[in-house]
Amino acid sequence: MDFQLNDEQRLFRDTLRDFVDKEIVPVARDWEQSGRYPTEIVEGMKQLGLFGLAVPEEFGGLAADTVSFALTFEEISRGWMGIAGILGSHSVSCFMLARHGTEDQKARYLPDLATGKRRTGIALTEPGAGTDLQGIRTAARKEGDEYVINGTKMWITNARYADPLPVLVKTDPTASPAHKGMSILLVEAGTPGFEVTQDIGKLGYKGTESCEVVLTDVRVPASQLLGGIEGRGMQQALSSLETGRINIAARSVGIAQRAYDEALNYARERTAFGQAIGEFQAVQMRLAEIAVRLQAARLMTYWAASRMDDGVRMDTESGMAKIFASEQALACATDAMRIHGGYGYSTEFEVERLYRDAPLMSIGEGTNDVLRGVVAKALLAGKATIR
Numbered sequence: 001m002d003f004q005l006n007d008e009q010r011l012f013r014d015t016l017r018d019f020v021d022k023e024i025v026p027v028a029r030d031w032e033q034s035g036r037y038p039t040e041i042v043e044g045m046k047q048l049g050l051f052g053l054a055v056p057e058e059f060g061g062l063a064a065d066t067v068s069f070a071l072t073f074e075e076i077s078r079g080w081m082g083i084a085g086i087l088g089s090h091s092v093s094c095f096m097l098a099r100h101g102t103e104d105q106k107a108r109y110l111p112d113l114a115t116g117k118r119r120t121g122i123a124l125t126e127p128g129a130g131t132d133l134q135g136i137r138t139a140a141r142k143e144g145d146e147y148v149i150n151g152t153k154m155w156i157t158n159a160r161y162a163d164p165l166p167v168l169v170k171t172d173p174t175a176s177p178a179h180k181g182m183s184i185l186l187v188e189a190g191t192p193g194f195e196v197t198q199d200i201g202k203l204g205y206k207g208t209e210s211c212e213v214v215l216t217d218v219r220v221p222a223s224q225l226l227g228g229i230e231g232r233g234m235q236q237a238l239s240s241l242e243t244g245r246i247n248i249a250a251r252s253v254g255i256a257q258r259a260y261d262e263a264l265n266y267a268r269e270r271t272a273f274g275q276a277i278g279e280f281q282a283v284q285m286r287l288a289e290i291a292v293r294l295q296a297a298r299l300m301t302y303w304a305a306s307r308m309d310d311g312v313r314m315d316t317e318s319g320m321a322k323i324f325a326s327e328q329a330l331a332c333a334t335d336a337m338r339i340h341g342g343y344g345y346s347t348e349f350e351v352e353r354l355y356r357d358a359p360l361m362s363i364g365e366g367t368n369d370v371l372r373g374v375v376a377k378a379l380l381a382g383k384a385t386i387r
């Protein structure tokens with residue numbers, strides 16, 4: 001196992017760090033609290049080519065290796081995790097289109113998705129089904145050369161900007177097992193009957209919208225069926241979540257890094273009883289604990305990412321990294337808050353945002369509890385070896 005970044009990755013990380021320090025860190029607190037959409041940051045990410053992270057070079061993308069992909073989400077989340085959401089579901093969707101799209105679908109969408117001219121997301125979850133995706137109710141019936149979609153999707157990140165939005169549907173609601181009747185349809189913005197009905201209020205993860213989407217008799221041409229063959233939607237969605245888990249693990253590392261940075265500064269600057277609070281052993285214990293958790297999460301995330309670059313199927317490894325790193329982000333944010341005392345509870349300090357953003361990492365791309373089950377089953381079946 002070799003965890004050294006190569007020169008190219010180091011240079012890429014330095015460019016990202018510079019961008020985050022100049023364009024995100026100075027505005028994150030104000031913009032997050034005011035609910036302002038981070039338009040200028042989106043433009044900056046376009047300039048850096050970040051919307052093309054998961055797009056193959058032949059379509060104008062960066063086709064970044066998975067470690068560089070992780071570095072992107074880590075650095076951006078160090079600045080403001082909500083921004084990573086804008087790029088996260090976009091990248092998952094690009095990855096899915098590049099891997100499973102027909103030649104026509106790839107040629108039509110990927111070049112514009114790579115530049116950010118078009119943006120996208122992914123619509124799987126429904127009011128009554130999140131983990132249990134086979135329980136979705138959104139259905140698409142075939143009428144001539146069209147599909148007619150009806151249903152409601154919930155928590156859809158980037159819903160107001162996605163064009164197209166891949167939507168998981170049942171093309172055969174009677175299929176058994178249910179996943180054999182599930183497909184993904186690419187719905188373009190502005191299609192009649194497609195409506196973003198609300199922005200869901202949330203604890204953190206601000207800067208990007210999470211929406212309820214209602215589809216009422218939405219008609220799309222049959223050519224919008226991802227991959228052109230019905231019944232593959234569940235597998236197409238699940239395979240793209242593999243990178244999604246690396247993305248969440250890396251975001252967790254970014255949150256933990258910021259918690260560490262803020263806690264270290266504060267421990268040096270804040271005085272009590274005539275000395276810096278960092279002189280107190282109790283504060284030192286917490287600081288050391290944050291550093292240990294952060295570095296372990298980072299190594300595990302890079303390890304899982306580098307396994308993917310070796311061409312190995314790595315859902316177990318990415319699941320392990322996502323579980324571990326997200327738990328560390330939560331613990332580090334809480335400890336950094338404690339080190340800040342009362343100011344940790346103030347909206348004037350960065351740590352309260354970290355504390356609100358961290359919990360989502362244990363929910364998104366599979367809850368940690370569900371993933372623990374997935375990892376354990378893979379281990380018991382001998383599909384992954386730990387030694």
Ligand SMILES: Cc1cc2nc3c(=O)[nH]c(=O)nc-3n(C[C@H](O)[C@H](O)[C@H](O)COP(=O)(O)OP(=O)(O)OC[C@H]3O[C@@H](n4cnc5c(N)ncnc54)[C@H](O)[C@@H]3O)c2cc1C
Nearest residue numbers: 122123124125129130131132155156157210365367369370
């Ligand atoms: C801010 C935000 C943004 C999101 N963005 C998107 C998006 O862009 N696109 C999208 O499609 N979805 C999105 N989601 C949805 C997210 O993926 C789901 O919330 C998540 O998959 C969990 O589903 P659920 O909320 O329905 O919880 P449920 O599946 O109802 O789970 C509830 C509880 O039951 C447990 N549980 C469920 N099944 C099992 C099981 N088999 N074994 C053990 N425990 C189980 C879970 O661990 C959890 O504790 C977003 C969610 C949030 C909060």
